[in-house]
Amino acid sequence: MASVFVPQANPRASYHAHKQAIDEAIARVLASGSYILGEEAKNFEHEYARWVGTRRAVACASGTDAIALILRGLNIGANSTVVTVSHTAVATVAAVQMAGATPLLLDIESATYTMSPDELASVLAQPPRHLPEIRAVLAVHLYGQACDLTRILSICNAHGVSLIEDCAQAHGASFDGQKLGTFGRAAAFSFYPTKNLGALGDAGAVTTNDDQLADRIALLRQYGWRDRYVSAEPGVNSRLDELQAGVLRAKLPHVNDDNRRRQAIAAVYDAALESGTILRPVRRQGAVHVFHQYVVRSPERDWIQAWLQERGIASGIHYPVPVHQQPAFHGSAHLGPLQCRETERVCRSILSIPIYPELTDQQTASVSKALRELVSCSTPAQKRAGGGPL
Numbered sequence: 001m002a003s004v005f006v007p008q009a010n011p012r013a014s015y016h017a018h019k020q021a022i023d024e025a026i027a028r029v030l031a032s033g034s035y036i037l038g039e040e041a042k043n044f045e046h047e048y049a050r051w052v053g054t055r056r057a058v059a060c061a062s063g064t065d066a067i068a069l070i071l072r073g074l075n076i077g078a079n080s081t082v083v084t085v086s087h088t089a090v091a092t093v094a095a096v097q098m099a100g101a102t103p104l105l106l107d108i109e110s111a112t113y114t115m116s117p118d119e120l121a122s123v124l125a126q127p128p129r130h131l132p133e134i135r136a137v138l139a140v141h142l143y144g145q146a147c148d149l150t151r152i153l154s155i156c157n158a159h160g161v162s163l164i165e166d167c168a169q170a171h172g173a174s175f176d177g178q179k180l181g182t183f184g185r186a187a188a189f190s191f192y193p194t195k196n197l198g199a200l201g202d203a204g205a206v207t208t209n210d211d212q213l214a215d216r217i218a219l220l221r222q223y224g225w226r227d228r229y230v231s232a233e234p235g236v237n238s239r240l241d242e243l244q245a246g247v248l249r250a251k252l253p254h255v256n257d258d259n260r261r262r263q264a265i266a267a268v269y270d271a272a273l274e275s276g277t278i279l280r281p282v283r284r285q286g287a288v289h290v291f292h293q294y295v296v297r298s299p300e301r302d303w304i305q306a307w308l309q310e311r312g313i314a315s316g317i318h319y320p321v322p323v324h325q326q327p328a329f330h331g332s333a334h335l336g337p338l339q340c341r342e343t344e345r346v347c348r349s350i351l352s353i354p355i356y357p358e359l360t361d362q363q364t365a366s367v368s369k370a371l372r373e374l375v376s377c378s379t380p381a382q383k384r385a386g387g388g389p390l
């Protein structure tokens with residue numbers, strides 16, 4: 001038994017790591033008398049846009065809302081199809097439906113778990129005839145690593161379809177030296193507490209270089225008000241509150257260091273898994289991975305998860321059921337020609353090992369030691385089959 005317990009995620013540790021700055025921000029907001037979309041939110045928008053490298057950031061209530069607001073801002077709703085993946089947080093696809101659009105879910109590349117550019121090329125060249133016009137590609141930078149932006153962007157451009165980035169797991173990640181969230185028409189970020197930049201509640205933001213789109217999304221997030229109490233067009237309530245904005249401003253200066261810590265822990269795990277058959281995360285050429293999750297792959301996943309649990313190490317599965325197989329999406333999510341077969345295989349063999357900046361050196365060592373032991377183990381199934389260790 002390990003002497004240190006290692007949870008799969010630890011948002012409380014993240015609060016304690018930045019306690020003084022967060023407490024000061026909260027006290028400042030409480031004293032200000034302004035609690036929703038005030039100075040803190042405005043300042044956060046400026047600071048976040050500068051950090052990502054876009055002209056604008058528009059804060060809203062969640063990452064899900066950020067995606068739906070981008071789609072609404074681009075008039076992509078009923079009579080539109082949005083192409084995305086099934087191997088993602090359900091939020092990605094739920095947001096497409098919130099906007100009234102039809103989701104078309106593609107399969108993934110087996111090495112990186114992100115959208116298959118080959119399948120994208122084929123659906124844009126030959127759009128399914130029974131679906132509305134394809135208006136956008138919603139690319140998910142999963143686990144902290146860019147999808148194949150070179151090919152996906154060139155395919156989108158060739159067909160005049162907007163690229164929208166789901167950056168909910170990719171704060172600070174880059175591709176070809178350029179930050180994610182700057183490649184498409186607009187990008188959606190989530191600040192759910194366990195994300196690489198996490199609030200102490202729900203929060204989200206849209207980044208874009210398109211001033212008109214940013215202005216429209218800023219209206220849509222508050223009932224479509226141009227002037228107070230007068231809706232210029234139908235909108236929603238997806239405001240950011242000042243407490244979350246203050247917390248995010250306190251934590252933003254530390255995201256780069258936090259991401260470097262995640263990368264250092266990933267390197268320790270990589271070394272521990274160097275021999276053996278457990279697949280480590282593959283780094284895409286030209287991409288800087290920020291390790292929202294450290295995902296390994298093995299056919300013995302369930303056995304490995306139980307083995308780690310016995311040693312006090314929690315792990316997760318992101319995600320156990322592909323979106324197209326979830327009851328809520330039966331009949332409403334459409335699949336591309338690859339029929340998400342790799343997606344269905346992958347979800348049975350992936351495992352997310354704890355990785356977050358607040359993991360102590362002792363916890364990191366304890367996970368690494370367990371991984372080293374693991375690669376010299378044989379599972380009962382392997383023994384029965386007369387095979388070697390993991």
Ligand SMILES: *Cc1c(COP(=O)(O)O)cnc(C)c1O
Pocket residue numbers: 062063064065088089091092140166168169190191192202203204
């Ligand atoms: C977390 C997440 C979202 C949604 O963000 P919320 O803030 O929880 O609404 C969307 N897409 C992906 C890939 C996510 O991981």
